[in-house]
Amino acid sequence: xxEKVAAPSNRNVRQQLQKLKKQQLIDLxxxxxxxxxxxxxxxxxxxTSHKSFAQVIKEMRRRFSDKFPMLELxxxxxxxxxxxxxxxxxxxxxVQDAEMRLKQGIALIxxxxxxxxxxxxxxxxxTANELDPAICSAIDALPNDSxxxxxxxxxxxxxxxxxxxxHLEILKSLTFEMKDGLDVLSTYIETYLETETDDYxxxxxxxxxxxxxxxxxx
Numbered sequence: 001x002x003e004k005v006a007a008p009s010n011r012n013v014r015q016q017l018q019k020l021k022k023q024q025l026i027d028l029x030x031x032x033x034x035x036x037x038x039x040x041x042x043x044x045x046x047x048t049s050h051k052s053f054a055q056v057i058k059e060m061r062r063r064f065s066d067k068f069p070m071l072e073l074x075x076x077x078x079x080x081x082x083x084x085x086x087x088x089x090x091x092x093x094x095v096q097d098a099e100m101r102l103k104q105g106i107a108l109i110x111x112x113x114x115x116x117x118x119x120x121x122x123x124x125x126x127t128a129n130e131l132d133p134a135i136c137s138a139i140d141a142l143p144n145d146s147x148x149x150x151x152x153x154x155x156x157x158x159x160x161x162x163x164x165x166x167h168l169e170i171l172k173s174l175t176f177e178m179k180d181g182l183d184v185l186s187t188y189i190e191t192y193l194e195t196e197t198d199d200y201x202x203x204x205x206x207x208x209x210x211x212x213x214x215x216x217x218x
Contacts, residue, residue: 049100050097050099050100051100051103052150053103053106053107053150053151053153053154056100056103056104056106056107057103057106057107057110057111057154059107060088060104060107060108060110060111061107061110061111061114063088063111064084064111064112064114064115067080067084068081068084068115071114071115071116072115072116072117073115073116073117073119073120074117075119078117078119081115081123082123085108085112085123085127088108088111089108089127089130089131091104092104092105092108092131092134093131093134095134098137098138098139098141098142099138099142099147101134101135101138102135102138102139102142102147102151103147105131105134105135105138106135106151106154108127108131109124109127109128109131109163109166110158112124112127113158113159113162120162121162124162124163125162125163125165127163128162128163128165128166129165129166131166132165132166132169135166135169135170136169136170136172136173139151139170139173139174139177140173140176140177142177144180145177145178145179145180145181148174148177148178148181149181149184151170151174152174152181152184152185152188155167155170155188156188164198164201168201168204168205171185171189171192171205171208172204172208175208175211175212176211179215182212182215182216185212186209186212186213189205189208189209189212190209192205193205193206193209
């Protein structure tokens with residue numbers, strides 16, 4: 001509670017930063033980069049290495065396992081797990097490169113999904129909702145369909161039940177943006193539709209399939 005009361009809100013920080021000139025912002029970032037704890041986070045925000053999904057997911061899972069080696073959590077570790085996830089969310093949100101922001105966001109959700117604890121369902125849902133704009137805007141900003149197709153391969157191999165809303169938003173973004181991979185996307189949505197029982201989601205998926213068909217015809 002002391003930390004929350006003492007910490008400035010994101011809105012106040014944004015207002016203060018908007019008052020600074022470019023050189024002042026550069027000096028501020030350089031100064032923060034001298035902090036050995038902050039430097040890795042700042043460096044990751046400018047990462048343009050374009051590692052594969054598999055590499056990014058592996059690295060994220062290693063970061064989780066280094067901090068929480070036991071895959072079964074309990075109430076004593078829940079608070080520190082939440083703090084760790086919150087820090088990783090902050091890392092993802094400041095990544096400038098769209099491809100890396102997408103891959104790190106997906107990797108973070110998968111890193112969380114490795115752990116077993118009843119309270120994690122709600123935490124996973126909240127994290128997915130928080131990452132939704134960053135992930136979907138990254139999908140929209142990708143220059144071509146190669147990474148989008150790579151994302152579909154990842155989605156095929158995982159269970160998305162605990163972040164269903166984000167999953168649907170991802171499929172919407174892919175439907176709007178994809179050009180060369182429409183057949184693959186359509187097949188994925190049709191396969192997913194066969195397992196879906198939620199009436200709202202079924203309706204949304206059918207709308208996406210009609211949109212894909214219209215894009216094919218045009």
